[in-house]
Amino acid sequence: MDSILVTGNGPLNGQIPIAGAKNACLTLMPATLLSEEPLTLTNAPRLSDIKTMTLLLQSLGAEVSSLQDGQVLAMSSHDLTSHIADYEIVRKMRASNLVLGPMLARLGQAVVSLPGGCAIGARPMDLHIHGLEALGAEIELKDGYLHAKAPKGLKGAVVELSFASVGATENIMMAATLAKGTTVIKNAAREPEIVDLADCLRKMGAQIDGDGSPEITIQGVDRLHGATHQVVTDRIELGTYMLAPAICGGEVELLGGRRSLLESFCEKLEAAGIEITEGNNSLTVSRKNGRIRAVDVVTEPFPGFPTDLQAQMMALMCTAEGTSMLEEKIFENRFMHAPELVRMGAQIEVHGGHATVTGVEKLKGAPVMATDLRASVSLILAGLAAEGETRVSRVYHLDRGYEHVVRKLSGVGAKIERIKEQ
Numbered sequence: 001m002d003s004i005l006v007t008g009n010g011p012l013n014g015q016i017p018i019a020g021a022k023n024a025c026l027t028l029m030p031a032t033l034l035s036e037e038p039l040t041l042t043n044a045p046r047l048s049d050i051k052t053m054t055l056l057l058q059s060l061g062a063e064v065s066s067l068q069d070g071q072v073l074a075m076s077s078h079d080l081t082s083h084i085a086d087y088e089i090v091r092k093m094r095a096s097n098l099v100l101g102p103m104l105a106r107l108g109q110a111v112v113s114l115p116g117g118c119a120i121g122a123r124p125m126d127l128h129i130h131g132l133e134a135l136g137a138e139i140e141l142k143d144g145y146l147h148a149k150a151p152k153g154l155k156g157a158v159v160e161l162s163f164a165s166v167g168a169t170e171n172i173m174m175a176a177t178l179a180k181g182t183t184v185i186k187n188a189a190r191e192p193e194i195v196d197l198a199d200c201l202r203k204m205g206a207q208i209d210g211d212g213s214p215e216i217t218i219q220g221v222d223r224l225h226g227a228t229h230q231v232v233t234d235r236i237e238l239g240t241y242m243l244a245p246a247i248c249g250g251e252v253e254l255l256g257g258r259r260s261l262l263e264s265f266c267e268k269l270e271a272a273g274i275e276i277t278e279g280n281n282s283l284t285v286s287r288k289n290g291r292i293r294a295v296d297v298v299t300e301p302f303p304g305f306p307t308d309l310q311a312q313m314m315a316l317m318c319t320a321e322g323t324s325m326l327e328e329k330i331f332e333n334r335f336m337h338a339p340e341l342v343r344m345g346a347q348i349e350v351h352g353g354h355a356t357v358t359g360v361e362k363l364k365g366a367p368v369m370a371t372d373l374r375a376s377v378s379l380i381l382a383g384l385a386a387e388g389e390t391r392v393s394r395v396y397h398l399d400r401g402y403e404h405v406v407r408k409l410s411g412v413g414a415k416i417e418r419i420k421e422q
């Protein structure tokens with residue numbers, strides 16, 4: 001297994017281009033299953049998760065071609081040959097469950113392996129199931145698979161989510177595009193990836209209103225057609241790289257960055273003493289001399305502080321002046337990076353969903369292990385600011401969500417390399 005070797009070497013300066021969003025692309029790709037006509041996505045990120053979704057769609061009979069070095073995905077679901085999402089693919093990536101709603105709507109049946117729990121939490125699918133059942137689907141769990149059918153087609157309904165789940169909102173929204181009548185999703189997730197999905201579905205002929213608000217209304221149509229859509233900027237990759245100059249000092253321009261994607265995160269960085277300037281199509285982050293201030297963080301659904309930036313923010317707080325409290329409210333087990341940061345000299349105490357971080361002047365490089373995607377990049381950020389060498393192992397987690405991480409960070413002056421395992 002490859003590892004990443006980082007050596008702390010001072011301020012970072014320059015530009016980093018931000019890719020299209022993993023989490024948007026992973027829901028836009030299954031949308032191809034809703035139509036017989038081609039769907040083309042531009043600005044796709046080059047990630048192992050995208051390859052996994054490609055394999056899953058191909059296993060269902062869809063054609064998926066990766067063009068222009070992976071930045072364009074040309075898909076066609078004209079002839080679907082299967083409605084079974086196999087455990088061997090689904091277990092690799094939870095977002096595989098996003099084929100459920102589209103297959104049910106288009107084919108009237110879907111058999112999708114339950115993904116099971118993962119490192120950051122149990123992540124059940126009850127909200128997806130209840131929402132699709134409200135649209136008339138019959139769903140049962142057999143042999144680890146969800147067997148869903150809607151022999152008479154789906155029918156619009158009011159679905160009230162008890163929690164604003166991103167995945168459940170996406171699955172229900174996609175299914176509702178081809179249902180008969182009107183569907184209203186109450187307490188819907190408001191993440192930018194939901195708005196991006198709705199934009200793409202509208203280009204395909206869907207009638208959707210209210211995306212970005214807690215109430216989304218979908219008027220079902222008989223069929224969707226082909227479209228071309230540009231994947232929205234990855235706000236989590238953006239926030240991650242904004243933290244690089246925040247931790248190391250210097251000034252970095254994040255190309256494609258927009259403040260509206262990350263307002264609550266930007267406010268926390270500013271409270272910590274970081275300067276953020278919005279340009280035409282970029283955000284510039286700079287940290288002048290002196291230590292940053294400790295700030296408290298609570299993760300919440302959008303527009304709150306994103307859980308997917310909590311680990312990286314913790315890395316920043318490790319060297320802040322004072323004590324910060326981080327509260328994780330989305331996933332029950334998302335502090336696995338804390339013991340690894342402690343190996344680098346950080347002072348962190350975890351009690352249930354709370355972590356108390358007391359800033360130290362300097363972290364020290366150490367061998368550390370990535371436990372999940374965002375944990376892995378938080379250790380790289382910490383390593384950039386630490387004295388000496390940090391070797392981050394199990395970087396396959398990183399490959400799920402960060403393209404060309406070595407190229408992007410060395411482009412702004414970081415000392416970072418990938419060590420290939422023989």
Ligand SMILES: CC(=O)N[C@H]1[C@@H](OP(=O)(O)OP(=O)(O)OC[C@H]2O[C@@H](n3ccc(=O)[nH]c3=O)[C@H](O)[C@@H]2O)O[C@H](CO)[C@@H](O)[C@@H]1O
Nearest residue numbers: 023026095123124125126127128165166167168308330331
């Ligand atoms: C591919 C993708 O887009 N992944 C993102 C998506 O994941 P995902 O769509 O899985 O996240 P959800 O918003 O659904 O999950 C949030 C919380 O709701 C719970 N829950 C969810 C569904 C359900 O049926 N029952 C239930 O209890 C989950 O266990 C979790 O505790 O949103 C998360 C929250 O912003 C992000 O961290 C992930 O990066």
Ligand SMILES: C=C(OP(=O)(O)O)C(=O)O
Nearest residue numbers: 023094095308373374401
């Ligand atoms: C948790 C994440 O992804 P997923 O939902 O695909 O596991 C993430 O992107 O941080």
